[in-house]
Amino acid sequence: MAVMTFAKAINDALLLAMTLDDGVICYGLGVDDPKGVFGTTLGLQQKFGTDRVFDMPTSENAMTGIGIGAALYGMRAVMTHQRLDFALLSMDQLVNNAAKWRFMFGGQRGVSLTVRMILGRGWGQGPTHSQNLQAWFAHIPGLKVVMPSTAEDAKGLLLSSIFDPDPVIFLEHRWLHNLKGEVTSGDYRIPIGQAKRVREGKDITIVSMSYMTIEAIHAIDYLASKEISCDLIDLRSVRPIDWQAIFSSVHHTGRLLVLDTGNLTGSISGEILARTIEACWGTFVSAPRRLAMPDYPEATSPSLTENYHVRAEHIAQTICSMVGRQVDVTTLRQQRVHPHDVPGEWFSGPF
């Protein structure tokens, strides 16, 4: 065990994977630059050479296909996008090739490709540097999609992703990169598709993903002092989804609130509500709800993002209305000392 940041845990996983298997290649815009993709790829090229760790032309679609081809040849490709938004240029290769190859050739060969995409937020990232499109990828049969919230999960899920015989979209939230936590040393893998119960409680089930788990923890710990007890399930994987974990919690609490980092319409939160209602209809004691980004893009000006994101106080208020309690959330809001558009003092831009 060692305490390290989420970014360092990713670096640790990459280093380990490349040591364990000399077929692992790691590339993307800036992976060998002085900042090493927010520190996540630092030192890799020095250790493993330029054939296995390399910067690339600004050709997202072809470079995804090249990773697919390399994977078909027997390599394990890890591609990195500094923002998810850039990966939209590669949807053809991801959807028509990576996701389909095993299926459309009758199971003969899969594509061991991991695509890291970083999710932006705040500090003026604006409409095209802040999209949380996990629902797009989760909609595609043949892809797996993971969204870790902690350093431990980042390492364990990245190792599982790299050694998975099928393509995995690894979504890492920029606001989590500096989050510290205990990380198991050595080869430590978390199975894709297993959620984690982060808090145990009886009044309501909260299902969250990625950075929303952090906001949820603030809300839940505050409400615990008001004797409202929440069961918090961190999804970790959004395809496949750990339905049993959700259903068994809802059977226990009778209430469900889903938190999503993406826009509301067509979101993962909608899918979770739909399936849970189908499976657990009789157990609900209040209408299930969800909190997500509004159905318009994130703007750049700080004044336009002030009320855009779901924060701990919104979560707490929603929980209170669902359990029929009135709780003053002013102190919860006051706990936050830094401006609304940064995750903490460590972040002062630029991206």
Next chain:
Amino acid sequence: MTPEIAKQLLFSMRRIRFVELEIARRYGEGKMRCPTHLSVGQEAVSAAVGLALRKDDLAVSGHRAHAHYLGKGGGLRAMLAEIYGKVDGCARGRGGSMHLIDESVGFMGSTAIVAGTIPVGVGLGYGMKCKNTDQVSCVFHGDAVVEAGVFFESLNFAVIKKLPVLFLCENNQYSVYSHLRVRQPKNRSIAKMAEGLGITARAGNGNDVVQVFEMTMDALNGIRAGGGPRFLEFSTYRWLEHCGPNFDNDIGYRSEEEFLEWKKKDPIAYYEAELITQGVVTSEGLQRMDAEIQCEVFEAFDFADASPYPEPESAGFNLYAIEPDVASPPQSLRF
């Protein structure tokens, strides 16, 4: 050009044509229930490149892939069973005519999105470079591919990394019903354009099987010597409609005269006459060749027809290597 190679080239072209015409002849039976793009008229490129490539070289292709697959040595029975949607198909009935694969001969897959396999072929070449082999990755493609962004991206990377990739462009002038003149500037050669991106490129007559073979051998030697990727453009012409079993010179996008002009340049008739003149083959020899081909092809059609359909219950299989338990909804949610 040895007599042995000459005979193999002729055999391969005749075999491909016989298969394609037989598919066309039987298509109306309704048993081949998928979009099917035939290569009649374009056999020379596939026969020559297929023979020039080593068995351990790899190849990928696009929607019009029957000839590439057969030229590379792909199994005929498995291809026909695939087109019939049968369990013995090369893709177990998942892909049909446009998704052919025979990894045992290095045919790594054809897919149905124009330019979709271009970067995949380059990625295979990247694997070869990392593993330091002397294989070559051959990327079969048509003239419309060079209009796709991913083509430029892929070629650029192959050049930067000096990858062992052969870009093999069959220019048949048409993308569905759209002629080159509405898609690319007049008089701009595809090979010259590729050359502008930094690759060694040449253009040749795609209906001259000897020329295709010799140019391909030369390119492969250059690649294996560490010279980086090569680009070859071969002009040719498809005789039948873009997709389907019929001639379509009457529907107005191209003329009967143009077709007849190209038919005069039939790669098979031309080479056959040449080999007879040279005394490499005799008309009796050709008859034996045809009998052998006919026997194999009819047997393969019988095999495909007799092969069972995949079980309907298997429709969702093979999505992942190991289907995770949590991927499917619980039993209570199944309909």
